[in-house]
Each structure stands twice: as structure tokens, then as C-alpha cells.
Amino acid sequence: MSPTAHKASCWSRWARTLARGTASLLTTVARRVRGPTLLGVPVSAAILTRVVAAHPQQPLDEVAQLFVSGRVAHVPVLDHGRPVSVITRGDVAAGLARVGPHGTVSAAPSHHVVAVTPSDSLAHVLVRLEAVPDSIAVVIDHDQPVGVLTAYEVAAYLDDLARRTV
Secondary structure, three states: OOHHHHHHHHHHHHHHHHHHHHHHHHHHHHHHOOOOOHHHOEHHHOOOOOOOOEOOOOEHHHHHHHHHOOOOOEEEEEEOOEEEEEEEHHHHHHHHHHHOOOOEHHHOOOEOEEEEOOOOEHHHHHHHHHHOOOOEEEEEEOOEEEEEEOHHHHHHHHHHHHHHHO
């Protein structure tokens, strides 16, 4: 495992642990104040950005420009409109190092995708993300990607929600 992949794996494990702890804390607080639990919080409440997608045969240098512009942190890879993976800045860097700028997105490392809908509960998404290590959720609405969520982002959202609730 490369140092970059190892670091990403460590962050992913940390984020899942944080997400479980935050979700448990939020549920406990919600019960005490008789507020909504995590099961009642939809995915749509946690997604913040518009999604830019790539396709498997797209050149890596084009996708690298999306990351350089600072507009995105995760790029879903769509094949005939279906999400097949998600790539990050680190994945693109590793792909560029391995196959060069004219290599395609399919040659770069990537993350498993967990497809969810805006109405799915964050609790459901966390369970699905925990079931597939290093996965990233792509929020699909009307057959289009509308958001991307990692366990870390869900945990950060829940932490913010817990602060506002208490």
C-alpha cells in the first residue's frame, strides 16, 4: 500500500469511528430533549455542493484541473449515467504518476461508491458506508448526481447539528 493510500485508509477509519460516536451522541441528546433522532435527518440536509462528474474514459489531466480549481473534493465517475466509483485528488495524483496525463480516469485508483437518495436517512447512509471500507456516498436524484458524502462529512454535519441542538 502506498503512503498516500495508507494515509487515506487511516483517515477513513478515523472518520467512520468519529461518525459512529457522533451519531450515538446525537441520538442520546435527541432522546433527552425529545428531539428528532438521526433516523429523521435526511441526506439532503447534509449535502452542500453541486457535483461535477467524470466518465471512465476521460483524460486524467482534465479531471486534475477540477481539483486544481479548488471547486471539488470528490468526483463521481459515471458510466452511462450510473455512478461506478468516486475519485479524489490523491487518486488522480496517483493515476497521473502511474500512467501520465493522457491516461484515463479508469486507470486511476478510486473509491467504492454507495448510491443513496436525498430522502435516505443519514443513519442509513452511515450503515452503508461502514459496510464498504473506503467508500463514498453519491447522492442521486432523478438519475443525476446531486451530492457526495463521506463518513467524515456526515460526522462533521452531525457534530454541528449536535452543537446547535444542545
